[in-house]
Amino acid sequence: MRLAVAGGGETESSAAGAVIQARLGRPPQDALEAAVVLEAWGGLPAAAALRAGPRVLSSKMLPSRPQRWRSDDQEGRRAVLAEGIGLLVAILSIAALAGPLSDELGNATFERALRVALPLTLALQWALRSRYLGRRSGIACLGGDWVAVCAIALAIAGGLVAIPGWGAVAAMLAAVWVGGTVLARRGWGLAYAGLLVLATVGMLVGLPAVETLAALTGVTLLGVVIAVRTARVTGLAMPGTVGRALAAGAIGALLGILLIGDPSLGWGIHGAFPALALVPSVVGSFWGGYHLWQFHDEVPRRMRGVELSRASATMARGPATDIVLAALARLVGITLALSLVVAFIGEWTEGTDSASLFVGFGCAALVCLFVSLLESLGCVRWAMTCAIVSVAVELVVAHVLQPPVAGAGLIAGGTVGTVLAIAPLVGLLRSPGRVLATTLWIR
Amino acid sequence: MSGRRAPTILLSTEGTYPFAVGGVSAWCHVVVGGLSDYRWEVVPIHAGAVRPAYAYELPPNARLAGRIDLWSERLPRHVRTGRHRRATWPRLPAILARTLMGWRRDPIALVDALAWCRTHAEAVRPTFRSLEAWELFIVALERVVAERHPDSGPPPELDAVDAASLYQRLYWVARTAAEPTPPCDLLHVTAAGWAAIPALVHQRLYGTPMLLTEHGVYVREAYLAAARSQLGAGERFLSTRLARGLSLAAYGAADAIAPVTEANAAWEVGLGVDANKVCVIHNGIPAPLECDAPPGQALVVSVGRIDPLKDIQTMLRVAAEVCRRMPQARFEHWGPPTRGQEPYARACEQLRRQLGLGERFMFMGPTTTPDAVLRRADVVLLTSISEGMPMAILEAMAQGRAVVATGVGGVPDVLRGCGVVVPSGDVEGLATGVTTLLRDRDFAARLGRHAFDRACERYTQSLCIDRYRTLFDDLISYTPTPKLEPAAA
Numbered sequence: 001m002r003l004a005v006a007g008g009g010e011t012e013s014s015a016a017g018a019v020i021q022a023r024l025g026r027p028p029q030d031a032l033e034a035a036v037v038l039e040a041w042g043g044l045p046a047a048a049a050l051r052a053g054p055r056v057l058s059s060k061m062l063p064s065r066p067q068r069w070r071s072d073d074q075e076g077r078r079a080v081l082a083e084g085i086g087l088l089v090a091i092l093s094i095a096a097l098a099g100p101l102s103d104e105l106g107n108a109t110f111e112r113a114l115r116v117a118l119p120l121t122l123a124l125q126w127a128l129r130s131r132y133l134g135r136r137s138g139i140a141c142l143g144g145d146w147v148a149v150c151a152i153a154l155a156i157a158g159g160l161v162a163i164p165g166w167g168a169v170a171a172m173l174a175a176v177w178v179g180g181t182v183l184a185r186r187g188w189g190l191a192y193a194g195l196l197v198l199a200t201v202g203m204l205v206g207l208p209a210v211e212t213l214a215a216l217t218g219v220t221l222l223g224v225v226i227a228v229r230t231a232r233v234t235g236l237a238m239p240g241t242v243g244r245a246l247a248a249g250a251i252g253a254l255l256g257i258l259l260i261g262d263p264s265l266g267w268g269i270h271g272a273f274p275a276l277a278l279v280p281s282v283v284g285s286f287w288g289g290y291h292l293w294q295f296h297d298e299v300p301r302r303m304r305g306v307e308l309s310r311a312s313a314t315m316a317r318g319p320a321t322d323i324v325l326a327a328l329a330r331l332v333g334i335t336l337a338l339s340l341v342v343a344f345i346g347e348w349t350e351g352t353d354s355a356s357l358f359v360g361f362g363c364a365a366l367v368c369l370f371v372s373l374l375e376s377l378g379c380v381r382w383a384m385t386c387a388i389v390s391v392a393v394e395l396v397v398a399h400v401l402q403p404p405v406a407g408a409g410l411i412a413g414g415t416v417g418t419v420l421a422i423a424p425l426v427g428l429l430r431s432p433g434r435v436l437a438t439t440l441w442i443r
Numbered sequence: 444m445s446g447r448r449a450p451t452i453l454l455s456t457e458g459t460y461p462f463a464v465g466g467v468s469a470w471c472h473v474v475v476g477g478l479s480d481y482r483w484e485v486v487p488i489h490a491g492a493v494r495p496a497y498a499y500e501l502p503p504n505a506r507l508a509g510r511i512d513l514w515s516e517r518l519p520r521h522v523r524t525g526r527h528r529r530a531t532w533p534r535l536p537a538i539l540a541r542t543l544m545g546w547r548r549d550p551i552a553l554v555d556a557l558a559w560c561r562t563h564a565e566a567v568r569p570t571f572r573s574l575e576a577w578e579l580f581i582v583a584l585e586r587v588v589a590e591r592h593p594d595s596g597p598p599p600e601l602d603a604v605d606a607a608s609l610y611q612r613l614y615w616v617a618r619t620a621a622e623p624t625p626p627c628d629l630l631h632v633t634a635a636g637w638a639a640i641p642a643l644v645h646q647r648l649y650g651t652p653m654l655l656t657e658h659g660v661y662v663r664e665a666y667l668a669a670a671r672s673q674l675g676a677g678e679r680f681l682s683t684r685l686a687r688g689l690s691l692a693a694y695g696a697a698d699a700i701a702p703v704t705e706a707n708a709a710w711e712v713g714l715g716v717d718a719n720k721v722c723v724i725h726n727g728i729p730a731p732l733e734c735d736a737p738p739g740q741a742l743v744v745s746v747g748r749i750d751p752l753k754d755i756q757t758m759l760r761v762a763a764e765v766c767r768r769m770p771q772a773r774f775e776h777w778g779p780p781t782r783g784q785e786p787y788a789r790a791c792e793q794l795r796r797q798l799g800l801g802e803r804f805m806f807m808g809p810t811t812t813p814d815a816v817l818r819r820a821d822v823v824l825l826t827s828i829s830e831g832m833p834m835a836i837l838e839a840m841a842q843g844r845a846v847v848a849t850g851v852g853g854v855p856d857v858l859r860g861c862g863v864v865v866p867s868g869d870v871e872g873l874a875t876g877v878t879t880l881l882r883d884r885d886f887a888a889r890l891g892r893h894a895f896d897r898a899c900e901r902y903t904q905s906l907c908i909d910r911y912r913t914l915f916d917d918l919i920s921y922t923p924t925p926k927l928e929p930a931a932a
Contacts, residue, residue, distance in 0.1 A: 029596055029680060030594060032666060040829065046709035240516050244518075300604050303604050305602050306604075308601045309581075311581050311602075312577055312581045378572070438610075439572065441610070441611040
């Protein structure tokens, strides 16, 4: 429909209104929108359209009818899932590989290797997740920086291998676990698990443990190269910032140190037990963390339709608080239930260690959950402070006070870190509108 | 210009040069490369969710002076400043909401707030993350919604997510303002939107003259995009009001505005720009050498991105109608989907199949040789609902091809006497134009010859470059007083 150049009469106005209604299916938002429609589809020159625009405005307030909130980041959720699977498989592999490796290397050597490899693995996993794996097309994104990533990996491996005795084993363990995270993120978690099972069976049937570990490392790294090279690119995603990745890596390293900082845990000395004791809290932490992933999705979804005047209101049980409490319940519930199962199996298999380890690892899982939440909300300094304080308290309790209870340092560190992390969250979560605007969407 | 320091021009772009192909990028490349006696500092504003890749290699007289990645996780630059420079200013988001989103303008407060972001770059993020800033912002937004003006219409009901979404956009406005700009003699802004923000601040701080070139009218395109989207009223309100606020700020601050077509000039004057500072400078193409007769293969070619603004779905319907009338007709569309418009491209492909066009309409992908592509055409088709001065049409004219196009933006002016112009969305009219020209090859050849002559006479690169050189020199020699009185932030 073409309009005559508007002269201002009622006929022209109603014709203009008809064009707008036909094109928009609703009244115009303002005079400018009316003018744009009249020029683009009504054939009016710009000046005439701008004059005609105000005459077709409605005086009724438009209902917003906002779209339902839709998440566009399913990949990120898969990343969390992948990391959880990777971590769980890595923990189980510690349990499985600990015996043969300890026998071949000696308890002290293996323990040293483990005490370095575990924090290093967590540091690299956190850093990789922050910069690449937690993002859309994360693997392809990692491939975009392959020169730098290879250089860093070689530098770390070179530094470790130069240490005689346990250095090479630590490097191989870290490579297998971090590589496993990448493979799981690529969707090859089952193949990776199969690889670990194969290596374990090989060791158990008498293959030399170190050589088998070296072969496992080689195959895992080859898998990583293939995974990165064949990753499907769905848009060249921007990696996270280097600063944020370094901070995440440091937090991961601190949490790793928290896990191995208490000498009463006996990594390597007590065979598979500490690793098995870690399984309940890892599964609990993973399920809680997986639920927490909804935070970025659920808060905007539940804030849709909350009127503007209540956007900055505080709510005792708002969506943000609900999600964190549910995640916490999952973590505690699963950790408790699985701890009982593992303890029962430990009794049945003549396990030799104290049940307080389960409590210690549970406390570590709690601090991991809250520190991770703080980091994802952009409160990086506070997250770092919590991790540092946790480690400091653990070291003081374990090395200075030396209580008789196994894992007491870890329990103390985890508890203090958790309380410290909860403090800023309590105030923040009570105002979901604020959480959404000032933390989730301004990182 | 020998013997004097080459003047420096700061060119700010938005989603175009040098990271994306398209008409605006091609124009930037021509102007930057053609005016080699100027030094160019290019500041691209880029959607930071994707990693940018160069689509154009910058000429030796140009360099990238920084890059602003909107929506990215990059933290504000670290500057060594005194304690007072890191102090937050909780009223900042509220002031931006009032001055950018309100129907009534307050350019002084807006530019002062943006300038504060530059001088307090490290304080921008803590400011926006503070509870007080959020609460003040909500109060300001409620006032904006309650504002009544005869032209503004009734506001929509906004909710908390709309508010948070706007808060995030304003944060990025502030972050864009906070990015440093190098010393320069002239600010050249290529769109009256986000690209204007660094220039507004630079002009406020140093009094540097500012030139705005509009290829499409920014605010008009924002309204068109919102009108065609499935967004709720609240989201539409936010996106269009922000575009309006940025555009009017750019119009108000620019010392000269150089739209690429008279049609854009009409919009700009209609939106309140002083007509005396508007100076139309048409796009240009390399001087055409010769034109040969159309090949007579009943081939219709279109060149352009696959984008809702190009209305490719209307093109498909036109093709279906033309093929119904002339089964031997063939259509080729050359050009990639615009980044982010992949779903639209898929919808177009689906429509192509639904219409049963088969091989009679082919999406050919990007081309690096548009001249060769256009030479193969008997008729060139353009179905856009918004255009500035489309390079595709100028290139078709330079090849002596008859054009059928929608009468949007500068198209009617360009094709006056040498093409067929039809209202946008008029499938029947466009199909009739194409069919007529395919059937009457002599008429098509005559139109193509007229188009070739007109391109040689009015739309060459040398004409375009000369006019910019004159305008640049005028603006650089003119020392404006600072636009605004300093205000204590």
